[in-house]
Amino acid sequence: MNNKLIRFVKDIYQTNDLIPLHAPVFSGNEQKYVADSIESTFVSSVGKYVNNFEKLIEAYTGTAKAVATVNGTAALHTALYMAGVQAGDLIITQALTFVATCNALHHMGAQPIFIDISKVSLGLCPKATAEYLDCNATLNSDGECTHKSTGQRIKAMVPMHTFGHPVELDELLAVCLKWNITLVEDAAESLGSFYKGKHTGTFGDFGAVSFNGNKIITTGGGGMVLCKSLDDGIHTRHITTTAKVPHPYEFYHDEPGFNYRLPNLNAALGCAQMEVLSEFIKQKRVLAGQYKKLFSGSDFQFVIEPEYAQSNYWLNAIICPDAESRNSLLKETNEQGVMTRPVWQLMHRLPMFKNALKGDLSASEKIEARLVNIPSSVI
Numbered sequence: 001m002n003n004k005l006i007r008f009v010k011d012i013y014q015t016n017d018l019i020p021l022h023a024p025v026f027s028g029n030e031q032k033y034v035a036d037s038i039e040s041t042f043v044s045s046v047g048k049y050v051n052n053f054e055k056l057i058e059a060y061t062g063t064a065k066a067v068a069t070v071n072g073t074a075a076l077h078t079a080l081y082m083a084g085v086q087a088g089d090l091i092i093t094q095a096l097t098f099v100a101t102c103n104a105l106h107h108m109g110a111q112p113i114f115i116d117i118s119k120v121s122l123g124l125c126p127k128a129t130a131e132y133l134d135c136n137a138t139l140n141s142d143g144e145c146t147h148k149s150t151g152q153r154i155k156a157m158v159p160m161h162t163f164g165h166p167v168e169l170d171e172l173l174a175v176c177l178k179w180n181i182t183l184v185e186d187a188a189e190s191l192g193s194f195y196k197g198k199h200t201g202t203f204g205d206f207g208a209v210s211f212n213g214n215k216i217i218t219t220g221g222g223g224m225v226l227c228k229s230l231d232d233g234i235h236t237r238h239i240t241t242t243a244k245v246p247h248p249y250e251f252y253h254d255e256p257g258f259n260y261r262l263p264n265l266n267a268a269l270g271c272a273q274m275e276v277l278s279e280f281i282k283q284k285r286v287l288a289g290q291y292k293k294l295f296s297g298s299d300f301q302f303v304i305e306p307e308y309a310q311s312n313y314w315l316n317a318i319i320c321p322d323a324e325s326r327n328s329l330l331k332e333t334n335e336q337g338v339m340t341r342p343v344w345q346l347m348h349r350l351p352m353f354k355n356a357l358k359g360d361l362s363a364s365e366k367i368e369a370r371l372v373n374i375p376s377s378v379i
Contacts, residue, residue: 001298002332008294009338009375012287021339022214022315023377028276033268040264045241047264049271054224056274061191061199063207063226065233068262068270069240072188072210075223076104078260079206080156082225082236083182085110089155090147090357092132092181094124095346096364097160101186102347105158113147113154114348114358118168120306122317122367124159126171132359133179145179147357156182161190161200163373164216164314165305169195169203184208187226191216192281192312201226206236211266216280216314217273219266281312283378288313291374299325303371316376317343323369330372343371 013019037043050068057066069075085091087109093101095114105112115132118125133145137154140146145154157176159167176183187193187201188210194200201207207226211219225240227233243257262270288304288311295302301319305311320326326342333340346361346368347353 001295001300002329005294005329005374006333006336006338008290012290012379013375013377016337018337019339019375020377021341021373021375024213024218025276025280025378026272029272030269033272034265037265037268043265044263045261047267049264049267050262053219053262053267053270053274056271057209057224057226060274060277061202061226063199063202063228064230065227065236067225067227067233067236067240068267069223069225069260070262071221072208072212072223073100073104074240074258074260075208075210075225076101076158076184076186076188077107078225078236078240078258079184079208080104080108080110080158081239081258082206082227082232083156083184085155088152090150090152091156091158092124092129092154093158093186094160094162094364095348095358095361096122096162096343096367097186097347098188098344099347099350100188101158101160102353106352110155111152112347112353112356114346114353114356114361116359116361116363117162117367119363121165121167121309122162122303123165123167124157124172125363126168126175128359129157129172130175133175137179139180143180145181150357154179154181156184158184158186160186160188161193163303163317164190164193164312165303166190166193166195166200166309166311168306168308169200173203185226188223189215189314190312192277194310196308202228204228205232211270211273216284216312217270217277219262219270219273222262222266222270280378284313284376287376287379288316291316291318314376315373317371317373319367320370320372326370326372333374339375341373343368343373
């Protein structure tokens with residue numbers, strides 16, 4: 001299978017050069033819009049492209065308000081701040097995620113509770129989450145969810161839509177409602193993914209999207225906060241712009257804020273990328289179908305979208321029969337110039353999160369030992 005995959009990937013991308021995991025594609029008006037931003041001299045956080053980019057995301061996702069930020073981590077940090085997360089709070093999330101999810105929690109002074117993933121979505125498992133809370137949580141007299149052992153407030157839940165595949169949102173929302181927990185979606189990887197016809201990142205009070213260079217569309221570096229209510233969106237934009245109160249010349253800031261506004265130069269790139277997003281998704285879904293056919297009947301399981309969802313297939317993935325075959329695949333493909341990567345190390349294995357609270361993580365550990373991401377650039 002290793003050689004078969006190598007030949008397939010080289011045929012798809014028609015090159016013998018190094019084939020990356022996910023490369024950006026600039027096939028439209030990117031140069032034109034970036035040049036226009038430069039010529040306008042509005043290259044920083046003020047300019048027409050920032051506003052236009054936000055409107056394009058609002059129209060595409062259906063969110064009430066989108067607020068552009070310098071990167072996806074800043075978007076998630078802002079979303080958690082807006083959700084009322086405070087130092088000392090506990091936040092439910094998955095152990096199988098990119099470290100940025102947990103870094104955002106850490107820098108707020110909050111602590112993660114790591115819960116297992118679902119075999120359906122590879123994201124936060126509703127059943128495991130419900131079982132953990134039933135055993136370890138209680139509602140205090142103020143109706144706040146608190147941890148029985150530590151007394152800390154369990155304020156929010158942050159599921160991550162792994163590789164662009166939507167989590168089981170209805171079930172997770174039911175858990176949040178029962179326990180008075182705020183849902184904040186880490187939708188960094190899932191622009192263009194829909195859960196039962198509705199875009200990811202729009203189910204929770206807030207969602208966070210990334211436009212890093214390896215995402216389905218890119219602004220070089222950039223992110224977006226998706227806000228469920230217009231009022232929250234207006235406030236989110238205010239605090240990401242240093243909470244400066246508008247005035248012809250005075251500098252007055254009415255609350256602590258962040259300097260997180262996306263530069264106009266980057267937003268110009270994003271506007272051009274949004275014009276081709278639908279075509280990108282179409283091509284990536286074709287590629288996913290070809291991979292599915294390639295691995296059909298083999299011992300390697302291609303990761304497909306859940307039945308309830310339409311995924312952007314941001315990063316294609318396969319689950320190998322065992323750790324030995326995973327390691328062999330990684331070694332041989334990379335030696336032949338086909339970039340493949342293992343999934344992230346589970347967060348509780350990292351030194352800064354080794355003492356975090358956690359539930360049973362057997363499904364996460366099994367996937368960690370066997371999953372490989374394979375080339376997923378637009379074809």
